[in-house]
Amino acid sequence: MRILIVEDDLLSARCLEILTKEFLDEKNLIIQSVSDLETASDYIRKNPLDLLFLDINLQGETGFKLLEIDSRSFFQTIIVSSERDNAVKAFEFSVLDFLPKPITRERFSASIQRFLANSNSFNIKGIPLKKEEGINLIEPENILFARSERNYTRLFTKDGSEGKVRTTLDQLQKDLEAHGFFRAHRSYLVRLEEVKKILFKSPSSYRLLLNTDHYIPVSRSQGGKLLSLFKNSNYRVLGLP
DSSP, rough: OOEEEEHHHHHHHHHHHHHHHHHOOOOOOOOEEEEHHHHHHHHHHHHHOOOOEEESTTTTGGGGGGSSTTGGGGEEEEEEEGGGGGGHHHHHHTTTTTEEESOOOHHHHHHHHHHHHHHHHHHOEEEEETTEEEEEOOOGGGGGEEEEEETEEEEETTTSSSSEEESSHHHHHHHHHHEEEEOOOEEEEEEGGEEEEEEEEETTTEEEETTTTTTTEEHHHHHHHHHHHTTTSOOOBBTOO
16 A cells, blocks of 8 residues: 655654554555655656645645646545645545644544545546546446556557556556456556457467457466456357367
8 A cells, every 4th residue: 555645744744654554554555755746746646546645735835736636536635734724625626534733643543444444445437538628537348458658557448549547557457457357467457358369379378369459468477367267257258168
């Protein structure tokens, strides 16, 4: 789990970090603290994120600017502020919670419990794809496959279009696995319902042919798992015994 704290007050940032480690006792917990919007925005563009703690007043700038970036649907946000008048505006951005300063253990615990409950029940409904005219929300069932491009991911859709989103393939995998997507290769995520045929390159090497005649590579480490998924499911794919 990756958490970003955006807070220019060192004492508040340290308090959030200590409480987060206490209430989220996870081995793979990664916490990063930054004090300005530019560094925060750059971090979000380059890293998958689960939770953002965001102060509103950052060295004279408003933290709300950070909530306008197009990748924010992939993480949840808890506003941290002593300015309670900002609470109403905060919820206009669909934030998870407003945590008032000074921060107390009891109030922090309530925010974290809300985050955990929301994480367990959250189902992504659309991938935000930025276009010149605005942001399109691409529903998972309209995505054929996704290809990693470093800190970005390129989406290929049923209508033949494609576009790049600001998220890693690792993060997208977490959001799309519940919608029938499989990590066939370190660089590819594919919707299994779109697979028409499994092609044998060698006795232990495969690639996938999709209904749209796209070819998707399958890594050796994923080949056995892929065959098992198809043989134990309702999918009907040519080439399988």
